[in-house]
Amino acid sequence: xxxxxxxxxxxxxxxxxxxxxxxxxxxxxxxxxxxxxxxxxxxxxxxxxxxxxxxxxx
Amino acid sequence: xxxxxxxxxxxxxxxxxxxxxxxxxxxxxxxxxxxxxxxxxxxxxxxxxxxxxxxxxxxxxxxxxxxxxxxxxxxxxxxxxxxxxxxxxxxxxxxxxxxxxxxxxxxxxxxxxxxxxxxxxxxxxxxxxxxxxxxxxxxxxxxxxxxxxxxxxxxxxxxxxxxxxxxxxxxxxxxxxxxxxxxxxxxxxxxxxxxxxxxxxxxxxxxxxxxxxxxxxxxxxxxxxxxxxxxx
Numbered sequence: 707x708x709x710x711x712x713x714x715x716x717x718x719x720x721x722x723x724x725x726x727x728x729x730x731x732x733x734x735x736x737x738x739x740x741x742x743x744x745x746x747x748x749x750x751x752x753x754x755x756x757x758x759x760x761x762x763x764x
Numbered sequence: 765x766x767x768x769x770x771x772x773x774x775x776x777x778x779x780x781x782x783x784x785x786x787x788x789x790x791x792x793x794x795x796x797x798x799x800x801x802x803x804x805x806x807x808x809x810x811x812x813x814x815x816x817x818x819x820x821x822x823x824x825x826x827x828x829x830x831x832x833x834x835x836x837x838x839x840x841x842x843x844x845x846x847x848x849x850x851x852x853x854x855x856x857x858x859x860x861x862x863x864x865x866x867x868x869x870x871x872x873x874x875x876x877x878x879x880x881x882x883x884x885x886x887x888x889x890x891x892x893x894x895x896x897x898x899x900x901x902x903x904x905x906x907x908x909x910x911x912x913x914x915x916x917x918x919x920x921x922x923x924x925x926x927x928x929x930x931x932x933x934x935x936x937x938x939x940x941x942x943x944x945x946x947x948x949x950x951x952x953x954x955x956x957x958x959x960x961x962x963x964x965x966x967x968x969x970x971x972x973x974x975x976x977x978x979x980x981x982x983x984x985x986x987x988x989x990x991x992x993x994x995x996x
Binding site for chain 1: 796797798799800801802803804805806809810813849852855856859860863864866867969973976977979980983984986987990991993994
């Protein structure tokens with residue numbers, strides 16, 4: 707009986723999926739963190755500006 | 765309020781398109797490696813993330829020099845932004861390397877020179893962020909950040925060349941492998957094209973994120989000044 711000398715590649719699909727989940731997951735988390743921080747800072751800036759406007763007429 | 769520049773919106777679109785093309789090439793254009801199988805596909809974005817990490821630290825060092833020469837706080841914002849992005853991508857590089865190593869080296873982690881220097885580099889910049897937070901005076905903080913980013917950058921070439929200078933099992937993509945390297949492979953033309961597109965896409969990701977992060981830094985600076993005025 708003939709046997710094939712060529713070996714099939716290792717079955718590593720789960721590791722590839724895990725790798726790309728980490729890559730896109732971490733990038734997404736960072737983008738969301740930029741968005742959330744910007745939104746919070748904009749709210750802070752608006753609040754501080756309105757406080758200063760209220761104080762000015764006195 | 766600081767309106768978003770049209771050029772930034774265009775850069776956002778180009779970056780998303782390039783990243784989508786690179787992703788499609790990784791999964792559908794590049795052939796499967798004959799020995800490692802599917803996990804080899806992690807290589808394209810693993811190296812690209814490492815490139816962005818090192819690019820971030822290089823930009824931070826340049827911004828540090830620019831700050832020390834000019835005293836302009838804008839350079840401090842650039843440096844901080846570049847370090848933050850560099851850290852995110854260096855961490856992606858380390859974690860994906862660990863995931864690749866599990867089936868190829870049969871271990872999640874080993875204290876190989878490349879892995880060790882990459883971890884030290886990441887920790888050096890983590891300390892940069894932590895130590896900055898402990899300094900109240902903005903000018904002192906900026907001066908400290910500039911000097912730290914310049915000195916800390918020494919860890920970047922050390923990490924890059926560690927796989928070439930020391931005895932290591934980490935494969936080298938460009939240049940000659942050490943005799944003990946495990947998991948190396950010859951890139952076919954299709955693999956090389958995918959690799960180059962991935963590097964280009966991640967370079968755009970870096971530029972895009974840096975611009976967004978600098979805008980965030982400027983806004984944070986403005987809020988800090990408004991707070992000081994309100995307290996007065």
